[in-house]
Amino acid sequence: MIMHIAEFNTPPDTAIKRIVSHLFTTQQCQGVIALSKKPTGEYAYALITDIDTLDAIDPLFPLMPANAGKLISQLTMVQPSTKPLVAILRPCELRALYELVKLEQAHLDNLLIISFTCSGVFSLTTKPADIHDKLPEYREKAKTGDIVPGIRETCTFCEQYIPENADLVLNVAAHENDQKTILVLKTPEGEKAIKGLDTTASHADLESSHAKTILCKRVEHKKQVFSRSTTEKLGWDGLINLFGKCITCRACSSVCPICYCKLCYIDSGEKDTMPLSWERELQGKGALRIPSDTIMYHLVRLLHVGIMCVGCGMCSDVCPVAIPIATIFTKFGHRVQKDMHYSPGKDLTHKIPLTEINPQDFVETAEVAQQV
């Protein structure tokens, strides 16, 4: 694999704009998808096709109004991009995009991907002005790998903050010099993209000892979060308490990049409760919570997406009743992904487990089941 490294004499956000602008002027792209700042100050993802509007892009701003993998799926599902397009994605968005490609919901043709080492995003309800105030602290802590108050819980323990599959990767998190930007060129397309730009060769590496320190802190924190979240010991009563708050708005599923079904099974006619089954349940219990099946919904979704969960944390962020969905899903996800030797979003050639039969997959699961 090509791993040439270039160094810019500018901070990362300027470097990104220079790269994209260069791609536009050299006709290597005709559009960019990136988090952008609206003239009114709010942030949203945008598809920008005009070089004069490029100044609006602010992909490093730590906010994720949508998992952009899902947006690229919308754009490229029916038809691969007809024009050369650049997408600037966070690592979990890129992983989601790769899963969506496997699920035949997105195409990578004509797409150049720029990603960066990610220090997490703030909760969605944080106002952009407040995030601006917190940026100095955010950048300081990004260097040490310490937890920034107010960022999504899943970000605090994300171990995959170094993107694997992008054409170009900016080293933002583990880089000490604010005024320089290290750029890793991971593919020939990436090499070609920055040809002609004013850079110097560098020997800095994504896998520096610095990066390892950050990773250690994240791993340590993950242990803490997972041990606090004792979901597996909840039992029925605990599950009822946890998911009983759910108002069945399905926001978690509609923002989930992996939940790509147009009509969720749970909302389909298949799952409608017939008067007879209501009566039967009522005879047994005397009362029934409505809407019913809130636990069923979350457990079914867990089963459907757990193996592919990229841990972006969108679900928790949009839950109006503050159920820690993302923590539960990542904890479960890590476990099944480990059991199935599957790392979502890592490699397009790795088939999604359960889409192919491999008897070996189930040996350990059977052993675990026996232990239980």
Next chain:
Amino acid sequence: MRPCEIRSATELAKLRQIDLTNIIFLSVDCAGVIPTKHYISDPEASDDAYAAALNTFSIDDVRSSCTACLHFDLTDVPTDLHIAILGHTATTCTLIPCSDRGTRCMTTMDMIPDQDIQAWQNAIEKQRHKRKEQRTKLFSDILARTSGITELDSYFVDCINCHNCMRVCPICYCRQCFFDSPDATRLESEQYFDRAMAKGGITLPADKLLFHLGRMSHMSLSCIGCGSCEDACAMEVPVAQIFMHMADRVQQMFDYTPGKNVDEPIPALTYKENELHEYEDAKE
């Protein structure tokens, strides 16, 4: 149920989503409800706030839609039996039968309806006056905030297109919303590029405003102003307020009160040759 819930059940019956046979509606004077998010973040304080609201019918802590609700008692609520609590002490109430069914219920319980409900009616009038004032204030505020396309755009700017508002809306009964359907979502990439190139760029997900305006045109005639949409919004967009305002205008235009009478058809389902001429004339 609360009056707005009975009214939405009635709309849903018209939309053939509920069979009202064998259902008796029991309603109660409604002091409004505390926003769910307040309950989640501070259950104890919310319990206190609700107790206070029930006691005094103060509108300080309830959903914005509740503060401007004019259907908090029996007004336009096709209930069978109503529990009047306004103007009563904390330990008393009056049962008011509102249908043959309701009267039968009371007879079965050996209860005779109280003829003197003057104190309740006076309390209702006072409460209605307060909410009317709040309604006028809210609507003029909404009108100012949504008077043009730029204003509308910034009203919904925080929307992340999760469609929570649609999911929890009692009137939005479609199994699959048009805006989630392949017609609306399976577009060719070329179409996105065309639109982006026309103005230099588009925000994604696209058509956020179109979703809200589309939903508004689909359901505002039947909107009963329960405020569930705003309550469920992950981004705290004041959805219910603009929808209530719009509903008020279109419902007046069609002289229609949703949820009032199950036999009164929804205007969009009826054709009258002689209606809305004033709008044609205005156009000419």
